[in-house]
Amino acid sequence: MSNRFTANTQPIPILVYHQIAAAPAKGSPFRSLYVAPQAFARQMAWLERLGYQGLSMTALEPYLNGHKKGKVAGITFDDGYLNNLSNALPSLTKHGFSSTCYALSGLLGKTNVWDLETGIAQTALMNEAQLRQWVFAGQEVGSHTRQHIDLTANDQNKCRLEIALGKTELESVVKTPVQHFCYPYGRYQPEHIGMVDTLGFVTATTTQRSRCHPEMDMLQLPRVPILRSTSLPVFWLKIATAYEDRRKK
Numbered sequence: 001m002s003n004r005f006t007a008n009t010q011p012i013p014i015l016v017y018h019q020i021a022a023a024p025a026k027g028s029p030f031r032s033l034y035v036a037p038q039a040f041a042r043q044m045a046w047l048e049r050l051g052y053q054g055l056s057m058t059a060l061e062p063y064l065n066g067h068k069k070g071k072v073a074g075i076t077f078d079d080g081y082l083n084n085l086s087n088a089l090p091s092l093t094k095h096g097f098s099s100t101c102y103a104l105s106g107l108l109g110k111t112n113v114w115d116l117e118t119g120i121a122q123t124a125l126m127n128e129a130q131l132r133q134w135v136f137a138g139q140e141v142g143s144h145t146r147q148h149i150d151l152t153a154n155d156q157n158k159c160r161l162e163i164a165l166g167k168t169e170l171e172s173v174v175k176t177p178v179q180h181f182c183y184p185y186g187r188y189q190p191e192h193i194g195m196v197d198t199l200g201f202v203t204a205t206t207t208q209r210s211r212c213h214p215e216m217d218m219l220q221l222p223r224v225p226i227l228r229s230t231s232l233p234v235f236w237l238k239i240a241t242a243y244e245d246r247r248k249k
């Protein structure tokens, strides 16, 4: 059990982004989840200037478990939008950063159909070839289930299938192990942590807001949301101070 828990000496922020694109028209729902490409570029440059290394979950894991020490930040993208490949990858590459994009194996090449009822605009998700391009460029793919299901609203068999196939289907696309998971909507119960553990995931991230501190569950890691409205000074506050640590989701 002990290796399920973090043992980092300094707080580690894991940034979470969704879309890297210009926001839709005013009044559209969830505009906060769009970070403009120029803003993302400035944030990555700023991260490097502050002395941080931006890392994928696989590269971050030795820092989380205390085997490595250094000024690091996890970079994660939820859902697998094509605009991550077109608009985030150039900045990541420029600064030598890696990141983890949590994709949905059942929706590759489709759109964010799970958002239809909330009215969020439909946007392209990476297809198989684009996901391989992402990995070939030095980035990582994590799993976010097959269909972006709410684990707390489905029976155990359905959840187990979504989590298991969400991993193996992606592995057959990118031809590398997929060992990092992200709970859709941040919703889960203890039994889902057990499934994620049994299926061999090394880390799992949530929508709980905080940097990672010692003795946190590797399968319930909190993150730091970076939103459309996040200015550079606030970006710094979120990463380098306790700004996010006392916030609830």
Ligand SMILES: [Zn+2]
Pocket: 078, 079, 144, 148, 184, 185
């Ligand atoms: Zn999601």
